[in-house]
């Protein structure tokens with residue numbers, strides 16, 4: 001570690017796995033599935049207490065209104081928890097953004113709720129890697145920076161949203177606001193077990209397409225009916241033909257219909273798109289509009305499209321390249337080999353990159369099997385990754401640029 005300055009060495013000297021592990025155990029013991037609003041509020045309260053160690057003002061931001069389409073085709077409001085937002089030294093010369101999420105994919109009635117240590121020392125539990133471990137790493141790194149003589153040079157916003165696992169629909173506006181004017185962003189999704197980071201990410205879009213036809217007796221007057229299931233199936237087939245090297249299309253489900261002797265009046269098609277580029281989003285959006293108009297006309301049905309491309313693709317552009325290089329160099333000075341590779345997953349890093357802010361979105365601890373009952377956190381990576389973050393932040397603060 002001879003490449004580290006004295007200030008850098010001092011900043012990382014106090015980082016310990018044990019302190020962060022205690023926080024992870026405390027936070028992960030509370031179920032905070034996205035829909036468990038009391039659990040989300042409880043974790044937000046814990047985060048408020050822990051992040052009070054930093055200067056600045058914490059606020060809990062009301063979620064933006066989000067609607068969902070039910071199995072009966074009706075559109076209703078979907079409640080979300082409040083989002084954690086901290087602003088520190090808004091007038092400092094270097095401004096960064098740090099983000100994470102407090103929600104997990106495990107609902108309150110999911111069988112996977114308990115924390116256990118594996119024989120190899122890894123911690124198995126809901127959200128330990130994704131991403132309560134990441135939140136502990138972020139806080140430890142920021143605390144180390146605050147104790148450093150360089151702290152006055154850097155200001156930042158921290159956003160910890162409550163709805164990342166369902167697409168950040170109620171926090172996207174807050175993320176975009178917080179990204180504005182930032183030199184770079186770090187997001188605390190877990191690194192792969194071997195320490196590899198996520199580089200380029202594709203985007204995603206989720207749609208619910210509600211088809212309303214006309215019911216009729218299947219035997220007596222079927223010609224008077226307008227079959228919503230057939231029209232929805234036609235939309236699914238046409239959309240699936242858009243598939244190409246830069247666009248995956250997955251018609252996932254058709255709901256609706258009814259008894260065998262009734263021409264079905266209602267169908268809801270759920271479809272997911274995975275565009276690799278903005279151009280593919282534009283192509284898909286234009287095609288959705290054209291397919292919907294054509295099917296509505298040919299089948300004489302009403303078609304309403306709900307949803308959006310909520311996660312834009314995240315290419316590794318020149319700005320992101322510089323940030324990755326800075327993280328890689330910091331890792332090398334800590335004796336860590338840091339590599340990155342493209343992934344099919346999406347996260348808030350997609351939204352931040354779409355704001356033109358360079359982001360590395362897997363600054364959390366090493367872990368794996370996320371979104372499953374085998375999710376694990378490699379405990380001895382907590383201090384390691386906090387040191388990586390601290391060094392990255394200090395160097396950006398010192399340099400003032402990437």
Ligand SMILES: [Zn+2]
Pocket residue numbers: 101130131164189347
């Ligand atoms: Zn996550």
